[in-house]
Amino acid sequence: MRRNSKSRPIYVELDIHTDMDKLWAYTQTAELHEQWDLRFSNIAYLPRKSEGSPQHFRYETRIGFGLRISGTGRTKSAIHRVTGVRLSTLAFGSEQPISLIRHGAGYWQYRPKPNADSITFLTKYDYATRFGVWGQWFDRLLFRPLFGWATAFSFDVLRLWLEKQIPPAVSLQRTVLHYMCVLLLSFLWLYEGLVPKWLFPEAGELAIMQGIHLFPGTELLALKWLGGAEIVLGFIQLLYHRSAHIYGLQLFGLVVLSAGALINAPLLLTHPFNPLVLSAAMVGLNLAGLWTCRDLPDAGRCIRTQGEWKR
Structure with missing residues (x-):
């Protein structure tokens, strides 16, 4: 993927005191994921073409004034049998002309912490933008910092949900x-x-x-x-x-x-x-x-x- 020059990928990492299966369920189930992630208003999984094939989905984000950005994506998961580390890769994009993001890719990683009842949950992703140089500057100065902050804020909303049973709607x-x-x-x-x-x-x-x-x-x-x-x-x-x-x-x-x-x-x-x-x-x-x-x-x-x- 060709990304914007001089723009660093978005990276967010957080330790969450929970078990792997629960964290996996709250992040890999569309109905749960859309509740805590500020970046998405709606996520809908599409039927798989075959067993083991990537999971395709549609997403939608409300940006105010009645406008919505929609797009599609696909995700695929893997588990390391020895370490127990799980990885979920992601590719996404939008064909809407008003969407700043043209296409992007990244991953979620779930790392069990040795001798601790917590999981290191992290993400790294990047994307290419529309609107030429103006889009790149807008992304660098405003959109990317805001998108990174929304990702980190959402991770902590998820942490509170899992650790203290505070639903995302209540946190917000x-x-x-x-x-x-x-x-x-x-x-x-x-x-x-x-x-x-x-x-x-x-x-x-x-x-x-x-x-x-x-x-x-x-x-x-x-x-x-x-x-x-x-x-x-x-x-x-x-x-x-x-x-x-x-x-x-x-x-x-x-x-x-x-x-x-x-x-x-x-x-x-x-x-x-x-x-x-x-x-x-x-x-x-x-x-x-x-x-x-x-x-x-x-x-x-x-x-x-x-x-x-x-x-």
Whole structure:
């Protein structure tokens, strides 16, 4: 197969604590495979022509806006009798003019780990593209990194299914919910730190700080320090959203900030968007983020370069 120049094949490797037969079934059965693999929306095996012949299949991928990419492929499997290593080779392609991938090939390998109850599951594949030089650049800059990430993310979805019995649909729903909470929380902290405390303190935040009487004569400076802390917390939320500790820190901060403001200025409760309303919403987002931060699929768990060692 002639591949795009200077483009490295996609490689993904992951250790999964399961037995060989179960992993084989979840990856070689079309109805199970399409549930965990983000690259495919539907996979349908075609009748074999004869015993031992390659397994032909059709695949379909929804790319949004009602568009679908469909193609065909064939796969063939082999088992090494001595080592127990299994290999499944794959060739695929699409005749659709809108498909960036013209044709490709690769393999899945299943390596039992000695003295361990796990299997090293890995894939390596490459493909040729359409649309000439423009297609090659689009593939190199965007599509190939995204496709590689989707492969690694899917492998970890499969791991969670096999190791912790978390169905792929549940993993994907929790992932969407978690990142929605993370992005909203980060936005709120960044906005609250920057806009009312740094850019427009006279709009109300400065008066609240003056009403507390804790920083006589330096209220504006204290307000800016508080805003800076909220901005930093917004970035920390983005970076460490998988840690339960960050949500405890935020909950503590929300309680302190809202209680301090309402105790010293109880009339704020009469305002349509007061500290209690905002804090209650942020507490809800924090709890949702906390409950979904564990056992999330993570593409970073996979080895992405052949020969790489990962703890």
